[in-house]
Amino acid sequence: CRLTRMDVDPALRACRASLRELNLSSNQIARLEGFPALPELRVLDLTNNRLESLAGIDEGAPALTRLLVSRNALRTLHALGVPRADAKPWTLEHLDARDNALKSFADIAAGLGAVTSLK
Numbered sequence: 001c002r003l004t005r006m007d008v009d010p011a012l013r014a015c016r017a018s019l020r021e022l023n024l025s026s027n028q029i030a031r032l033e034g035f036p037a038l039p040e041l042r043v044l045d046l047t048n049n050r051l052e053s054l055a056g057i058d059e060g061a062p063a064l065t066r067l068l069v070s071r072n073a074l075r076t077l078h079a080l081g082v083p084r085a086d087a088k089p090w091t092l093e094h095l096d097a098r099d100n101a102l103k104s105f106a107d108i109a110a111g112l113g114a115v116t117s118l119k
Helices: 010-015 106-112
Strands: 021-023 043-045 066-068 094-096
Touching: none
Parallel strands: 021 043, 043 066, 066 094
Antiparallel strands: none
16 A cells, blocks of 8 residues: 555544554655544654655654654654644654654754654
8 A cells, every 4th residue: 555645544543542553654655634643652653755744743643652754855853842732742752763854853852851762
């Protein structure tokens, strides 16, 4: 399957309240627009897509502890440095953002106090 948009599959809707891990790697996802609300999601793998931004991730996956976004086209991780939509702090412990077009992590430093593994 080659996803190009975050259309919500009926099967995903049925389990979204309890889903803890989601692997969307190696698709052609360019935006997280329309990302479904997954309140229990802890691990999200978006490796090898076409993402330029993580805008919207705070609404769809506020409880992430592990985020894999390597091999994308990310220029900024600003979405992780601003308060989440629910105003709670991020609980992200592991962030893999290798092989992107990132220039700096300065804009997210305040939001990632819990990160113990950064790649």
